[in-house]
Amino acid sequence: MKKSNRVNIITLGCSKNTVDSQKLMRQLEAGGYQVAAESADMADIVIINTCGFIHDAKEESIETIIRHAGEIKKEGRGRLFVMGCLVERYRRELMESLPEVDQWFGVNRPQEIITHLGLAYRNELTGERVVTGPKHYAYLKVSEGCDRTCAFCAIPDIRGRYTSIPMEVLLEEALFLAARGVKELILIAQDLTLYGTDIYGRQMLPELIRKLTAIESIEWIRLHYLYPSGFPMEILEMMQDNPKICRYIDIPIQHISDNVLRRMRREHDSAGTRRLLGEIRRMVPDAAVRTTVIAGHPGETEDDFRELLEFIGEYRFDRLGAFSYSHEDNTYAFLNYSDEIPERTKQKRVSQIMALQQQISAAGNATLEGKVMKVIVDRREGLFHIGRSQYDSPEVDQEILIRSRGDIKPGAFVDVKITGSTEFDLYAEEV
């Protein structure tokens, strides 16, 4: 195949990386490049947007770089750029061990890439991006970085201080997305609760949501990561009143034992967390509550772990992810604690949590049988259309396998009746 001015961007890690890549693609496109995501086609430039959050993510990023470097050099074509979180954390080490990479860029440096290619960075395109993947939902990154000081977390080190994106820029971006067919807007940030505090002097998430719900073609707004301390209670009232705000609360508690929360340097304690979660259930009883927890943090005793397990069994989160503690360079935990819990014990604890969660999830799903729900259709797979209700987020939660009478286009909303369930998925038919 003939060479051209093609750029292929490969994105690893979280949805924030996806947004960064899509915005970079828009700048490249405006500069005359043909851009593609995850393409197997020959490209002049391959850009890998890496993740460097925890051990497994770092490994995946390095393997991807090595694989592409090998292919590019074997064929004697193209240039390889690597950007993102891994570079921000380990630039020197990476440069020494992977000399075949042509250029390294950290996080939030699209201008550097554009300038490196001899193009002009266009500020007027800040609210625009190339939407890759499904066209009916999109992530809207409302801020960058994090000001909290959780002991185990490398994010503030990688992505810097909390920086809100001004509301008018977000509204412009939301309108851009809506005009391209996006119906579900997923607000993302390391910590949505703090949105606005740095630039407006107060929490502005409710105001932002109010403005976004006014966009007519946006039917669902979903919130990802509401930190427990400083949780904006007003959001719950808004959820009660406004059907556009998905009844979905993603609140990473990380643990419930005071001993571990203190060592994690979280800003919430056990009693406060229990109170808040109780209030969420009281105010929006049918909301799906999602959380993440970490097992095996330094200092977690058997009693602490039992307390966590009991709490999960008591509260019955609708969605839950459990991760084993990863001792990350330069974090407070890395510098001040030893990674004392054996990997085997960490894994065992994670398995115990997930086994319990499976039972909770299976029981919760069984209660939905016979109910009618509004779902958004994501795609078709064989005999089924695959969709989600407001209680499930794409890529991380369960799906609904729908038997329908005809073809349904991705992005369409339909009413379905739940006819069967497992711990992982629901079955339904169109009504």
Ligand code: SF4
């Ligand atoms: S809130 Fe804590 S865990 Fe979340 S990104 Fe900030 S420092 Fe990391």
